[in-house]
Amino acid sequence: MLIKRGLAIVMVATGIFAMEVAMSVIMKGDLLFPSNAAAPGQFPEQWIHGSKSAMDNTDPAVQVHRYNEHTYILRENKAINYEGAFMYVFFGNGVALLIDQGSTSSPALFPLREVVDELIANWEEEFDQSSTHLIVANSHLHGDHYAAWNQFVDRENTTMVGLTHEEMMHYWGFSNYPDERLEFDLGGRKFVITGTPGHQSSEIALYDEWTDLLYTGDMFYRGRLYLEDWDAWAASIKRLRAMADDYPVSYLINNHIEMTKTPMVDYPIGTTWQPNEPPMQMSLEMLDEAVKATEVINQAGIYKYPDFLIYNEVPWAYTTDP
Amino acid sequence: MxxxxxxxxxxxxxxxxxxxxxxxxxxxxxxxxxxxxxxxxxxxxxxxxxxxxxxxxxxxxxxxxxxxxxxxxxxxxxxxxxxxxxxxxxxxxxxxxxxxxxxxxxxxxxxxxxxxxxxxxxxxxxxxxxxxxxxxxxxxxxxxxxxxxxxxxxxxxxxxxxxxxxxxxxxxxxxxxLDGSRAEPGADFLISAVLKLQAWLPSLTWLMVGVQHIIPMGSDHMVFILGLFFLSTKLASLLLQVTAFTLAHSVTLALTTLGYIAAPAHFVEPLIAASILYVAIDNLYSRKVAKWRLLVVTGFGLLHGMGFASALSELALPEDSMLSALMFFNLGVEIGQIAVLFIAYVVFGWLQNWPLYRQRVAEPASMTIAGIGLYWLIKRLA
Structure with a gap:
């Protein structure tokens, strides 16, 4: 009797143990985002780049490109807004980070919320995730990057970082903007964030330790770099270079393409068809060129480089556009 | 001009x-x-x-x-x-x-x-x-x-x-x-009504937290309570044990939370598992509730109270109303316990007069509870 009961008790305990082991095998563990090697990803051969006639454009309002399984790059259709702004969705365990919300507010014209909701739902299904929290954040505070912000305000399980400098600083935890580097944990996916003012005074750059992508927003991209504060921008470029010295960088990614494939030649402002646009991603050599520029330029004006143009403290009324 | x-x-x-x-x-x-x-x-x-x-x-x-x-x-x-x-x-x-x-x-x-x-x-x-x-x-x-x-x-x-x-x-x-608080976006009417009620009566929140620490978070406390249930077929005896257990854990919960005593989890948690194992095995060999069992249950209550306290310490108790929060948390724990007993009665109570109740229901249940206790004990010691 004693032995029987003892055996029964031990069998129950063993049974629970076996069940737990089986569950841990069946249940997928956390998604892992190791920092030791750059997680690979792909850019499209060519982005959707508008059309000759914006009226006849049949492309989707938002192009969704899967860079890799947990990294998505979105682009607003240039026929809807010539800015053709890029937006990003980074996924970690239980959380997604949306950087920027494009240049068009109208959900009818630019259903960003719908696109992001669908993207999250598909991702959850693919990776056995649920109740993903969304963080709606911005690279900087210019209207062409938060026009559709309002589409997310009533979204459940969502953090709206906010559209003021103070709210941005508070959310990321800056106490010494822009100089400090902050670590940000997106559900196990580590980012390093630093301040990069110059184009706009609240801008941030994000480095993703998993993909080694360095996101430089509007302060460094293939186009007209409009600088409202030269000294701040020069310091920010050097800050990015220092970041690239300390962390391996696969590509620099950003917000717009305004250059043509011809060095030093840009598309005019307002262009809605860019058949000859270069890739969006940039290289460290281009960043080095910008570093060199910071050592040479000492007055307001327009300066041309093969991959970007520096509009140093030049008002928009004065451009080289025809 | x-x-x-x-x-x-x-x-x-x-x-x-x-x-x-x-x-x-x-x-x-x-x-x-x-x-x-x-x-x-x-x-x-x-x-x-x-x-x-x-x-x-x-x-x-x-x-x-x-x-x-x-x-x-x-x-x-x-x-x-x-x-x-x-x-x-x-x-x-x-x-x-x-x-x-x-x-x-x-x-x-x-x-x-x-x-x-x-x-x-x-x-x-x-x-x-x-x-x-x-x-x-x-x-x-x-x-x-x-x-x-x-x-x-x-x-x-x-x-x-x-x-x-x-x-x-x-x-x-x-x-x-203007105070910067944000209404929960997208919260439906029911949630917002609950939030409003909670803003009015913060204590209600702590009551709910207490309930949650039995159902569904406090599986070990639930199993312990069920262990008590399967020995007593008499309601009075069961209530006596549960009351002793409750009074005891209220004391240590308060003392630990207020900082008078300290209870390291690596010490308390295996003992809680052992208490489950003990009660279940005792069920197999006792025909009725011995008087000393009440003492043992009281002792275990002291232990479980420290376990609640370590769970509670992960939440920030409001400093200005700590005592009332503690009281409501404890009350919530009691409600959770009573709910467990109520469900046990609904499921098994009608069988208690069956001559084979002990052999076919109480003993297998107690052995299962002992097995769970044993598993937790080994896991918590490992």
Whole structure:
């Protein structure tokens, strides 16, 4: 009797143990985002780049490109807004980070919320995730990057970082903007964030330790770099270079393409068809060129480089556009 | 006047492009100022707003000596004054024009939406100053056309500003609480009612937290209670044991939480598992509730109380109402326990008079509980 009961008790305990082991095998563990090697990803051969006639454009309002399984790059259709702004969705365990919300507010014209909701739902299904929290954040505070912000305000399980400098600083935890580097944990996916003012005074750059992508927003991209504060921008470029010295960088990614494939030649402002646009991603050599520029330029004006143009403290009324 | 305007133009010509990446969007800022008043500041590209033509805007800036110059500008300012609606605690407040700064580089720049030429207009918010408890809302009348979107920024009592975005489709900011608290977006009626009730009665929250620490989070306490259930077929004896257990864990929960005693989890947790194992094995060999069992159960109650305390320590108890929070947490734990017993009665109670109850129900159940206890004990010791 004693032995029987003892055996029964031990069998129950063993049974629970076996069940737990089986569950841990069946249940997928956390998604892992190791920092030791750059997680690979792909850019499209060519982005959707508008059309000759914006009226006849049949492309989707938002192009969704899967860079890799947990990294998505979105682009607003240039026929809807010539800015053709890029937006990003980074996924970690239980959380997604949306950087920027494009240049068009109208959900009818630019259903960003719908696109992001669908993207999250598909991702959850693919990776056995649920109740993903969304963080709606911005690279900087210019209207062409938060026009559709309002589409997310009533979204459940969502953090709206906010559209003021103070709210941005508070959310990321800056106490010494822009100089400090902050670590940000997106559900196990580590980012390093630093301040990069110059184009706009609240801008941030994000480095993703998993993909080694360095996101430089509007302060460094293939186009007209409009600088409202030269000294701040020069310091920010050097800050990015220092970041690239300390962390391996696969590509620099950003917000717009305004250059043509011809060095030093840009598309005019307002262009809605860019058949000859270069890739969006940039290289460290281009960043080095910008570093060199910071050592040479000492007055307001327009300066041309093969991959970007520096509009140093030049008002928009004065451009080289025809 | 022309000279002055010329100065403005020259000085602006090489100023940084403040709205570089453009959208000559509109901004409305509401802020408390030093005169215990509230100011509503509007930054708007008037020449692109539908309120003025670029030409009339340029006339207003350049001071061209035209009789209609100020008339057009004044009409535009009046339109802003009457069509930007600020609602404070449900009441519409009037705006009163205070001053404005109008600027432009050139007529060409005004005509080009890519080169926003912004005017800053300041209004006083009439009526009593909103308080930190106030809820305000800003909306733009349908007949007001401004360059969209419109950023609303509220600087009041909260440490951080509050931002909202108005668009052509969504012209109202919705409720903005000046204390900076945010209504849960998208919360349905039931949730918001619960939240309101909780704001009223914070203790209710702690009651619910207490319940949750039995169902579903406190599986070990649940199993222990079931262990007690399967020995006693008499309600009175069961209640006596549960009461002793409850009083004991209330004491240690309070003492531990208030910092009088300390209980390291690596010590308490295996002992809680052992207590489950003990009670279940005791069920197999005792025909009735021995008197000393009450003592043992009391001792185990002391242990479980320390276990609740370590779970509670992961939550921040409010400093100003710690005792009441503790009391309600404890009450919640009791409700959870009673619920477990109630369910056990519903499922097994009607079997208790069956002659084979002990052999077919209580003993197998106790052996299962012992197995669970054994598993937890080994796991917690490992």
């Amino acid at each position: 022309t000279k002055l305007a010329g100065c403005i133009i020259l000085s602006l010509a090489w100023l940084p492009a403040a709205h570089a990446h453009m959208l000559n969007m509109t901004e409305i800022q509401i802020a408390a100022d030093t005169t215990a008043n509230a100011t509503v500041t509007v930054r708007i590209d008037l020449g692109q707003s539908g309120l003025m033509t670029p030409e009339s805007y340029w006339d207003a800036v350049s001071g061209a000596d035209l009789p209609q110059k100020n008339e057009v500008l004044n009409r535009a300012l009046e339109a802003l004054e009457s069509k930007i609606e600020v609602v404070v605690d449900g009441g519409l407040r009037d705006l009163k024009l205070r001053d404005y700064q109008i600027k432009a580089v050139s007529l060409e720049a005004i005509e080009n939406p890519l080169t926003p030429q912004m005017t800053e207009v300041r209004f006083a918010l009439t009526g009593a100053m909103p308080t930190s408890e106030s809820i305000i809302a800003i909306r733009l009348k349908d007949t007001l056309d401004v360059p969209w979107p419109c950023l609303v920024r509220v600087d009041y009592f909260a440490a951080l500003p509050i931002s909202r975005l108005l668009t052509e489709e969504a012209r109202s900011s919705g409720e903005i609480r």
